[in-house]
Amino acid sequence: MALTKKTLHEISDLLNKKEVTVQEVTQSVIDQIDAVENKTQAYLKLETEQALETARTLDETLKSRDRKNVLEGIPYGLKDNMCTKGILTTCASKMLYNFIPPYDAHVYERLMVDGGILLGKTNMDEFAMGSSTENSAYQVTKNPWDLSKVPGGSSGGSAVAVAADMAYFSLGSDTGGSIRQPASFCGVVGLKPTYGLVSRYGLVAFASSLDQIGPFTKDVEDCALVLNAIAGHDKKDSTSLNIDKKDYTVGLKDGVKGMKIGVAKAFFGQGLLPEVRQKLEEAIALYKEMGAEIVDVSFEYLDYALSAYYMISSAEASSNLARYDGIRYGFRAEEFDGLVDLYRKTRSQGFGSEVKRRIMLGTYALSSGYYDAYYKKAMQVRTLIKTDFDEVFKNCDVLLTPTSPTTAFGIGEKTSNPLEMYLSDIYTVPVNIAGIPGISIPCGLDQQGLPIGMQLLGSVLSEEKLLQAAWAFENESGYKNMKAPLGEEA
């Protein structure tokens, strides 16, 4: 089997045994990128030369010592909304077309310390606003399972990089499903950790109270390994949780015997594709077979989650994106008449239409006379949804839901109707509203051969349990490190 098709932990084993060199590993991934990237367009910026250089240096060092870490020498991709000192960071926006940060995101620092090798910055929906990666100002990333389909979004590039073996893992960010939904569409594992588990420092903000960084990997064990590297307290992020570091691989393979797996009607309603429903039902049956107890749970306020989400996220975004004014960095309109016009022209030309739509929505929701009806109301509904989840997790350990109502949709299919696009996040947004962790893992393919994702949710800081339940399913079902047809061809 080609090196690129292996998982992170398999490659790590080979490196430990010195059966391969870091350069061989890195070169193989770069070869894969050369072969398929022109079809998938997952990366906005490649750093392959620097990656090879780092690999060479590391191989030299490893002649005299063992690897210090499981990530040492492992090539990976980073969503382009995480700041990388000296490396272009655009957020897939014209607004930041030339922005070179003089600082690093906390997660990037962590990965550097562990010895990971950055391959490049991945494509995304502009400022992480979108569910298809079609809102990138630069390119449309294609789904490696079917190039006419979207990879999901907003972390589409990071999902595709892993799905098409162009990285052993990647990081994405998830504000309302931006890791889990593309993971589901691309047949890989994607985790949104508990809010506050991974530092947001250096992650270009979309909606501060919802944003969270997490990994895309080829299997669940890799997910635990990457989480080990990026989770933990950071003094630079006031919302970062100050808790002891954990090893998420401990207990990973303990199985689900006696585990209570909740299923809620609210997640199997209108709009759910029958094929998706069927695969989910098969998954439930498999869990039962493995000794888990399936329990029915119910929600009272889940229907309100999507509305609350769009109000909160857009309001925060309208404020977070106000700093892009063409004064200190980034794009500035060429022609303008005075200061106010400089603002207007710069922002109108620098932002894409979806970003502007959300800024407008959020500004409206915060503006005088509407704050109580929209923003405050949404924050109150947030309380209700959180309470809903608290109640649910009194009755089960893990909640099993579809990740998305559908499989990957066609490129251009939903771009003309924002509300329809928003509806594709219906199962993922409640998780961000409640701040709880959620993981998406593959649970089969539809008739077109497109991956279907299953979402496992747990209470705050229950990542270990989620990974344990996910690993058990993955191991038993065989839906693991599935290869996209594009990957096979290459």
Next chain:
Amino acid sequence: MSLTREDVSYVADLARLEFSDAEVLSLAEDLGAVLDYAETLNKLDTSAVKPTEHVLPVQNVFREDEIKPGLSNEEALSNAPDSEAGCFKVPPVLE
């Protein structure tokens, strides 16, 4: 409810964005649809519900009052579209 053109213009002004007439129309429609959908929220009586500003109960996160090195003037201005005499340059503020 739907949004008037005046609403859209007022909000655009607050957000320092400008739109063509056609864009204003389509925004009024798009945003109106999202707001109509959000109207479902108003079915809920939340008068007794506390808003959740922070999803986790973290409080009192402070840093020590100590100085650490920042950026040099060159680094600070390195991304600036226009600068002069060590400063960011903007069009006249007082018109």
Next chain:
Amino acid sequence: MEYEIVIGMEIHVELQTKSKIFCSCPTEFGQDENTHVCPICLGMPGVLPVLNEKVVEYATMAGLALNCEIAHFSKMDRKNYFYPDLPKAYQTSQFDLPICTGGLVEIEVDGVKKDIGITRIHIEEDAGKLLHESADGSLVDVNRCGVPLIEIVTEPDMRSAEEARVFAEKVRNILEYTGVSDCKMQEGSMRFDVNLSIMEKGAKEYGTRTEMKNLNSFRSLVRAVAYESKRQIIELKKGHRIIQETRKWDDTKGVSSSLRSKEEAHDYRYFPEPDLVPIVLDEAYIEAMKKALPELPEAKKTRYIEEYQLPEYDAGVLTASGVTARFFEETVALYNEPKQISNWLMVEVPPLLKELELSMEEIPLKPTQLAELLELVKDGTISGSIGKKVLSDVFKTGQNPKVIVEKEGLAQMSDTGELEGIIEEIVKNQPKSIEDIKAGNEKAYGFLTGQVMKATKGQANPQVANEIIRKVVAKYL
């Protein structure tokens, strides 16, 4: 018809922390443009704020010193607006849950005491500065962005420019005492916004108010209030309505003018800052801050009267500024003659400061030097009038009094031998004085003493000189 002026104030005070409110850049004033900056205060993408613990401490202390309630739960909010000196395009401030509420400050004007209510004090960040504004453009300096501020908001309780000035001075004095701010107005560490309206005397409802922002001296505060109240009264007398607006005070021209800005009506879209967590202060914390508070002016004044037996006037003058009070106490610790020290500080020091154009903060005299000087006067080494000259020299040279006395040979002449020679010479040349004395005119002794002082350039010890004069004159009688 008689009118009454109604004044409320918002006072912005920069806190005296080492680093900024949300990042570790220095707060130092007067550095090169954009050199005290980092990604956080530059509002770069993806960076996050972390609140400086000293800001919370100082705001709490200020609140306690101004008799406020300290909130057990407060939070930060974002105030959104676009301006080139505001990198994030929102100011991180406090909206509905400020850290302090409901304080008061007692003032005294023309012997009448009165309480001025403090509505609230909140924490916020300062903005940057716009420099060299011209038709070509403006330059933005971010150094001041993120310098911590408290904003003190008063009730509309003041009724005259004098009350406004006394209140502002008192607040400055209290804050300077607590050490939370240096209150240097010339550096913008303390700035006043004045809300002013006019109503008929005794009316229940306030008139329409105008706001004047960023008055940065007591003088401009008083002048702005005087001008604006007069303007409003004239408008009202003409039957015009007052327009609610922000007005700009021009200190050189001495007039206020409407700031007819093209900006939309302010819609700041405040909402809770998601990047900062709530500030929760328990009783133990508040008690600890109370204990950390230094003695405040009122208490100090009372103590000076009791402990040092100073007149109320002296105690008031000495405690009117923390710097003076500190200087006084340090000197008393070295030389226990409070009233004398008070006299010198109140009478001799101010003209010297004025001559050198220095403030009390910049006084070149050390308490040890003043104590040394007073010792020299007390033990008769120098006279009081020479003492004044020595003080002036200390101001100008920084040298210690003893050194100056030594170098300049200013010690009093108590050497009887040397003095006798000089006196005999003088008496011999003043037969008229001998005649006067013979005729019973005792005043002639005084004249002779004067001659001796003149001849010795004031260095003769007057007591010793007198004794010798009497001895020498006796020979002629």
